[in-house]
Amino acid sequence: MKQTQAQAAPGSADGAVRPVDSNANPNELRVPAIEIQQGKRRIYTFAVDGTQVHEFAAVSRIRRDHEQLHGYQRPEALAHVRAIRRYLESADAILPNALVLAFDPTVRFIPREPTAPGAFATLGELVIPIDLSLPPHQRSAWMVDGQQRAAALRDADLDSFPVAAVGFISDAVAEQRTQFILVNSTKPLPKGLIHELLPDTTGPLPPTLARRRLPAEVMVRLNTTGPFAGRIKSPTAPDGYIQDTSVMKMIEHSLHDGALYHYRDTDGTGDIKRIIVHLNAFWSAVRDTWPEDWELPPRRSRLTHGVGIAALGYVMDALTDGITATELSPHLLRERLECLLPHTAWSSGHWNLRDEQCSWNGLQNTTNDISRLARHLQRTLPTTR
Incomplete structure (x- = not known):
């Protein structure tokens, strides 16, 4: 079982939901985020310290158990990871590509104010549970795209390195596989x-x-x-x-x-x-x-x-x-x-x-x-x- 979700702060007199103090619970990571409505679904864009990603996100390795398929990610390309790491440790390194994460339902979004009519985006705070005692497959997020970059950030000799991330909430592995295929099937630059x-x-x-x-x-x-x-x-x-x-x-x-x-x-x-x-x-x-x-x-x-x-x-x-x-x-x-x-x-x-x-x-x-x-x-x- 994952840790119990922390309760949101009560709303203020004007009806807006206020984020809780970021230091209130050491077992969760709180980051400013933007919730974007896409049809009936929502995605979340935010910045996070790349060296912390593996504290709440795991990689679902592809494997078969008899005829049953598990996971979807290929093994780490060690040479590629080392090359990214060397670049990240160089002066003026920049990593503009966003990591893509699939969150389970324990991750929640707290809006700062009600969404205006007709608006596509809402400012707020993303609350991500962190429990390092849990095995990787029970953590709050799966890495859909960016595992080599995340591995390089994990191994790099850096105190911190903020990166862009995009997340969506889904505990269905089939949907995560679909997004993995779509993200990685784009044609590379000639x-x-x-x-x-x-x-x-x-x-x-x-x-x-x-x-x-x-x-x-x-x-x-x-x-x-x-x-x-x-x-x-x-x-x-x-x-x-x-x-x-x-x-x-x-x-x-x-x-x-x-x-x-x-x-x-x-x-x-x-x-x-x-x-x-x-x-x-x-x-x-x-x-x-x-x-x-x-x-x-x-x-x-x-x-x-x-x-x-x-x-x-x-x-x-x-x-x-x-x-x-x-x-x-x-x-x-x-x-x-x-x-x-x-x-x-x-x-x-x-x-x-x-x-x-x-x-x-x-x-x-x-x-x-x-x-x-x-x-x-x-x-x-x-x-x-």
């Missing part, structure tokens, strides 16, 4: 939109996004000048035919383990100008070596396909590693790439790979095929610079 937005963001980002900020900025610049200009498909260049993810993969690899590495700084920034000069020098030589294949979309040319962009990225690293942007010779790059002409089949013919022969479009944008093509091209490169 990668192309994220890549285009990253260069113009400020402030701290989760590590996975922070690492992509420099390559994203490089890619955006590439799409404005040089051989890639207007050819990289993005929200602002919808007519581009080279996938942005292919170009990002090529840039990221070279920045972290290739010819572009020495342009990076330890703080994740880099010498954008010299990176662009370096990339444009090599890819201009690619365009000039295979001009017809460069103008074809990926379905008609493996040169502009993900497998070709990635494999030639490895070729760029092999040919230009240790050479600065100002030292690159367009003539010499073109001369060395021309050695590959008899061994390529970007838009017709066959690839004579060491392990097998395959048609020109038989190579796909997979790790295995990228490695096979990269090795094939690198074997035919000149051994001297």
